[in-house]
Amino acid sequence: MSHLMNTYARLPIAFTRGDGAWLWDESGRCYLDALAGIAVNGLGHAHPRLVKAIADQAALLIHTSNIYRIPHQEQLADRLCNLSGMAQAFFCNSGAEANEAAIKLARLYGHQRGVDIPNIIVMEKAWHGRTIATLSATGSRKAQAGFEPLVAGFVRVPYNDLDAVRAVAEHNRNIVAVLLEPIQGEGGVNVADIAYQQGLHALCGERGWLYMVDEVQSGIGRTGRWFAFEHAGVKPDVMALAKGLGSGVPIGACLADGAAVDVFKPGNHGTTFGGGPLVCVAALTTLKIMEDQGLLANAARQGARLKGGFKAALNGLQGVVEIRGQGLMLGIELDRPCGDIVKQALEAGLLVNVTSDNVVRLLPPLILDEAQADKIISILVPLIKRFLSA
Numbered sequence: 018m019s020h021l022m023n024t025y026a027r028l029p030i031a032f033t034r035g036d037g038a039w040l041w042d043e044s045g046r047c048y049l050d051a052l053a054g055i056a057v058n059g060l061g062h063a064h065p066r067l068v069k070a071i072a073d074q075a076a077l078l079i080h081t082s083n084i085y086r087i088p089h090q091e092q093l094a095d096r097l098c099n100l101s102g103m104a105q106a107f108f109c110n111s112g113a114e115a116n117e118a119a120i121k122l123a124r125l126y127g128h129q130r131g132v133d134i135p136n137i138i139v140m141e142k143a144w145h146g147r148t149i150a151t152l153s154a155t156g157s158r159k160a161q162a163g164f165e166p167l168v169a170g171f172v173r174v175p176y177n178d179l180d181a182v183r184a185v186a187e188h189n190r191n192i193v194a195v196l197l198e199p200i201q202g203e204g205g206v207n208v209a210d211i212a213y214q215q216g217l218h219a220l221c222g223e224r225g226w227l228y229m230v231d232e233v234q235s236g237i238g239r240t241g242r243w244f245a246f247e248h249a250g251v252k253p254d255v256m257a258l259a260k261g262l263g264s265g266v267p268i269g270a271c272l273a274d275g276a277a278v279d280v281f282k283p284g285n286h287g288t289t290f291g292g293g294p295l296v297c298v299a300a301l302t303t304l305k306i307m308e309d310q311g312l313l314a315n316a317a318r319q320g321a322r323l324k325g326g327f328k329a330a331l332n333g334l335q336g337v338v339e340i341r342g343q344g345l346m347l348g349i350e351l352d353r354p355c356g357d358i359v360k361q362a363l364e365a366g367l368l369v370n371v372t373s374d375n376v377v378r379l380l381p382p383l384i385l386d387e388a389q390a391d392k393i394i395s396i397l398v399p400l401i402k403r404f405l406s407a
């Protein structure tokens with residue numbers, strides 16, 4: 018009997034080392050990694066420049082405390098603000114914590130404006146994390162069940178439906194912010210329409226609400242731009258980042274701009290581990306390598322190759338609902354639950370994931386090359402066809 022808490026129905030496999038887009042298991046078998054630790058390992062595994070930067074920093078200084086200045090944290094804030102056009106950053110350790118910071122910021126923003134019971138609009142099928150507040154913001158009853166009472170103050174609307182948000186605005190005077198994933202990850206790789214994002218952003222501006230985006234999964238180059246919001250050309254007031262930011266060391270960030278700037282004052286929010294020297298060096302190095310290797314353009318290129326390949330092979334097939342996504346954040350929706358495809362792909366030497374029961378999800382590393390993209394297609398297409406005809 019395992020001494021691990023039973024929180025994951027794990028696949029019976031453990032990896033011992035990686036190199037680029039490849040992973041090796043305990044028996045020495047090799048796998049093509051089209052999941053990248055769920056959008057974390059953008060540089061692939063064991064990138065030599067990243068490994069050296071982390072090792073060098075570990076030998077100098079791993080942790081001090083946020084009660085002192087942390088120059089690497091200041092540099093990382095500068096860098097992320099330069100890339101995004103945002104003005105300020107707070108660093109934490111995970112996506113959930115980045116959203117917690119966003120939620121607390123929005124509530125404080127509301128109180129500072131005389132809204133005593135601030136509400137935040139959130140979306141159906143949203144995923145914002147597993148802490149009590151972010152779980153309450155999450156749109157999955159399955160994830161929430163058994164953890165009631167949930168945190169109050171969230172108003173849920175359908176995704177991609179601007180009229181639903183307008184309807185809430187009509188009668189609810191307590192709204193202070195909207196929280197949106199420009200592309201929903203766990204919810205099934207659902208892409209928000211450009212016009213919807215622009216309309217929502219404009220509505221937030223009119224109403225004095227904060228326009229907050231959760232780019233924990235879609236950010237840091239995944240969609241072919243640094244941030245998915247760039248595709249719609251509307252800059253948020255608050256943005257949550259995490260997964261791809263540190264290439265596997267735990268780091269999250271909550272960025273603020275416009276009316277969200279300087280809402281927090283000393284004592285309002287904090288963290289012991291967040292934004293320490295080691296993780297900030299890992300993030301700075303990740304961003305530098307992404308730029309030097311042109312990984313945004315590569316994500317766009319290989320993403321288009323994958324999407325095109327899947328569409329050519331699977332579109333119109335009985336049982337295939339839609340092939341969608343942006344850059345290297347792709348989903349193939351089937352008309353039935355398809356969790357078994359994960360195991361079948363594993364047996365064929367390919368790591369993928371199924372989310373929302375019936376969406377095969379691909380989140381390969383941003384260093385993916387053409388041959389690897391073609392290999393993903395050549396393994397997955399016959400497997401999906403066989404699955405659908407069984």
Ligand SMILES: *Cc1c(COP(=O)(O)O)cnc(C)c1O
Pocket residue numbers: 110111112113114116144145146147198202203231232233234235259260
């Ligand atoms: C993964 C994810 C989170 C939660 O991040 P953790 O690091 O697991 O806490 C939040 N939002 C989105 C969009 C995610 O994909």
